[in-house]
Amino acid sequence: MEEKNVAVILAGGKGTRMNSQIPKQYLEVNGKPLICHTMDVFERSFIDEMVVVVGTGEMDYFQKNILGKHAYNKVSKVVEGGKERYHSVLNGLRAINNADFVYIHDGARACLREELLERGKEAVRKYGAVVAAVPVKDTIKIVEQGKIVSTPPRNVLWQIQTPQVFSYDKIKSAYEKMMTLSQENITDDAMVMERFGDVPVYIYEGEYTNIKITTPDDLDMAKNILKNI
Numbered sequence: 001m002e003e004k005n006v007a008v009i010l011a012g013g014k015g016t017r018m019n020s021q022i023p024k025q026y027l028e029v030n031g032k033p034l035i036c037h038t039m040d041v042f043e044r045s046f047i048d049e050m051v052v053v054v055g056t057g058e059m060d061y062f063q064k065n066i067l068g069k070h071a072y073n074k075v076s077k078v079v080e081g082g083k084e085r086y087h088s089v090l091n092g093l094r095a096i097n098n099a100d101f102v103y104i105h106d107g108a109r110a111c112l113r114e115e116l117l118e119r120g121k122e123a124v125r126k127y128g129a130v131v132a133a134v135p136v137k138d139t140i141k142i143v144e145q146g147k148i149v150s151t152p153p154r155n156v157l158w159q160i161q162t163p164q165v166f167s168y169d170k171i172k173s174a175y176e177k178m179m180t181l182s183q184e185n186i187t188d189d190a191m192v193m194e195r196f197g198d199v200p201v202y203i204y205e206g207e208y209t210n211i212k213i214t215t216p217d218d219l220d221m222a223k224n225i226l227k228n229i
Contacts, residue, residue: 004049005121006099006168007042008092011035011062011107012055012081023055024213025107026065030226034213036070037110037226045114046121047103049076053092056080086186090175099168101125104189106162108213111225116207117163123204124165129197131165131190132206133158161206164189170197 011025025035035052042050052075054062062078077095081088089104096102101124103117116132123130136157142150171189174197178186186192190201209225211218 003100004098005047005101005103006049006051006076006096007047007103007105007163008089008096009035009038009042009050009052009105009107010081010085010088010092011038011052012058012088013108023058024219026061027219029110029219029223032070033066034110034222035066035107038105038107038112039066039070039072039075041112041114041117042103042105043072043074045117047074047117049096049099050074051077051079051092051095052107053079053081053088084183084186085188086175086178086183086192089189090179093168093172093175096168096172101165102168102171103163103165104171105164106212109162109210110213111209111211111222111229112163113207113210113229116210119204120163120165123202124167127202128167128170128199129165129190129193129201130204131188131201132161132163132210133203134161134206134208134210135159158203159206160188160190160203161210161212162188166193167199170199173197 013024026033079091079095136154136159139154140152140157141148174192177196178192193201213219213222
């Protein structure tokens with residue numbers, strides 16, 4: 001049976017730090033909405049299907065302004081997200097009929113390259129649970145109440161990105177288990193697998209240009225990166 005790869009793309013951000021009335025994923029960048037740059041990569045890639053998770057009340061807008069104006073053959077479902085990121089991810093996972101591997105990606109990481117997806121595919125086949133990451137360049141300090149209390153060694157610190165890629169059955173099971181136990185301080189999918197899954201999570205090589213677009217400065221940087229991709 002042929003391997004099936006499905007992407008869950010999180011497109012429900014509000015963009016409060018972008019100082020814009022328009023959610024950041026719908027801001028136009030180099031001639032098209034930001035979310036389209038993200039979806040274009042998955043559309044061109046080996047990914048078989050996309051499940052897009054949009055913000056509450058944004059279904060009609062997405063259908064009209066994204067799917068209605070841009071051609072995507074791989075979008076199988078569009079679902080609404082929830083209050084927290086992990087709610088949105090679980091909604092996306094539940095919308096998948098079947099899959100071998102799932103690629104969970106922040107829609108605001110629009111500077112994604114197909115080469116990164118290929119590395120994720122190779123890694124998840126080997127390990128079953130992997131996340132894109134790059135070595136931290138700066139010295140990191142642990143600070144409490146404004147005071148430095150420790151300095152972890154930089155050689156063990158990695159900056160985590162998306163796509164985070166998992167065996168579909170294993171990550172869905174971990175998410176379902178989390179919802180019955182504790183969602184405290186869950187900030188990414190790897191943490192769900194670390195706490196509630198049954199396989200360790202490994203890293204694969206990310207890219208420093210694979211930035212998450214959060215502020216106007218990030219948007220300016222993304223415009224330049226996208227021109228060169």
